[in-house]
Amino acid sequence: MTSDTFQTGLSRRHFLSSTGIGAAALASLMNPQLFADTRAPHFTPKARRIIWLTQAGATSQLELLDYKPGLVTQFDKDLPASIRGEQRLTGMTAGQKRFPVAPSVYKFQQHGDSGMWLSELLPHTAKFADEMCVIRSLHAEAINHDPAMTLLQTGHQIGGRPAFGSWVAYGLGSENADLPAFVAMISRPSGPTNAQPLHERMWSSGFLPSRHQGVRFSSGKDPVLFLSNPPGITTDRRRAMLDDVAALNRLKFDESQDPETQARIDQYEMAFRMQTAVPELADLSKEPASIFERYGPESKKPGTYAANCILARRLAERGVRFIQLYHRGWDQHGDLPKGIKSQCYDTDQPTAALLTDLQERGLLDDTLVIWGGEFGRTVYSQGALTPDNYGRDHHPRCYSVWMAGAGVKRGHVHGETDDFSYNIVKDPVHIHDLNATALHLLGIDHTKLTYRVQGRDYRLTDVHGEVVQGILA
């Protein structure tokens, strides 16, 4: 083999280091494109793609999904020490003299045939009560935003591991040759609320090959970085230039026989196709007026959560595997009633519109939609409590998210918290369990999707995670 190494471009080292596991390595050599390689799942999947509607900053379960009618009589009473236990609090409230219970100022109602209790803040989403599977018993260890979000996205509190979407891109590849398998989009709150920072690591491929990195779509001139040609360069000029680049690279390839050179020729062609495919995708001008009505008043403004929801549907239609939205601004330490209302204004109608769109197109049958944030919020008020105003601190011990679509129970509530939504009393679900379940729905055994680095096999769920059978349809 040694002599071959330098005589042909296809060295043993090149072959082995080229990419991940078994067939994937070979497939990548034979088909050196970034996006267009699909790989078989471990078993028949229920979901072909995931839309993750990440509500960044930590949504309050008490105002939205975890109905606690008994709290009304507890107003301004101290949270019993027996409930509080020895749990760690953040530095923002650990020093408070009192922990007064703050019932939700927002009312709940039963919806649908399932009679699911949902908040008046979610009038649009509530129409999908019979499609939703609410988990009221999710929990995490991290108590601050960055490690908690990193845990939610990568299965570990410390940065450096691949994002969920990167694992999926690595494990399943893309169904669309002209678009990335993993797309992330971010929106800022419209109201004056506390928007915690995010971090590029949330959609990073970590130690996985970086072609599995999430591609951030922006709302500006270039939905994908560096997508447009510079001033003065038309599509025809770009095409001619690419022909020259290809001709010169082919001359080089004839001499070197390096498959990387051939790959680069292909990648330039892919780049050219993306220059057409991405603007076509991001162009909402041909969407009918009824669509903008459905998604609400914010949907015509590029970069809003509502506009991103329309894009999410368009990405799903085009076979993008993992579509992750982030809406910032759920961190209501103070003025929660006002802040959460404006967050719901931003997100409720567009979220429901997305579900409607998916349903109309039959996409909800093979798309898993997940809605939620990195942890929950405390039942006790942070700062002053009045009948109509209060704040809530971080609370990772229990919180609520919902899923809908492919493979999950419909009109179902999983897990239960105590009367104060402070501790889980039934069917706890850890982030690792949620991730294991989502992978399961994609047809992936979370214990088998591994990547070897630094001397051991890593997975999204690391050494944890149980598939939550109770939410599977």
Place this chain on the structure above:
Amino acid sequence: MLRERDPENRLLARGARYRLAGEFVRDQALAASGLLVEKIGGPSVKPYHPPGLYEQVTAGNGYNVYVPGKGDDLHRRSLYTYWKRSVPNPAMLLFDAPFREACTLRRPRTNTPLQALNLMNDTTYVEAARFLAQRMLREGGDTVESRLTHGFRLLLSRPPRPAELTVLRAAYERARVDFERDREAAKAFLAVGDSAADATLNPAELAPFTAVASTLLNLDEVVTKE
């Protein structure tokens, strides 16, 4: 032929070819075009950067907007590029620069369409192409061939082979005729970047040479260590 005389490479006269690290890809383009500012040390600088990336992700007044530098700051070695952990330099990330959060034992060397888009369209490389073209015109003699050869050598340290020169000459001729017909486009193309175009040079010549220089900057051999 080395491969015949020493098939097993016992004399280590050759090695694997591999893609340059992102920093080197940029630094090389700046150096070959003559844009590189060789100053050593000092505070970090902010080169060209797509707008809007900080605003989407970061919080805090005054730190959530990326304001590119001016003058020399745009053309320092990539080593001096300002690095924000939550939003690292996007072009460097595309070329596999690590996040600098966790220990990186080995940088991957990917080959992606996003890198192609960066090299084709990033202001950094469009401006560098113009400066490379200026060097071709000023230093490359009087014929089209000698000028193309000069640009090629500046990037690859070797003259083009006849077949390569044929492609480059045809590319130049096509761009020349094309921009002759569309002078507005030529003007816009030459205005990319903060540095002004050399006013002593004829735009009708500079534009097609800039187009060819951009082609050169995108070649596999240019971003690869041979």
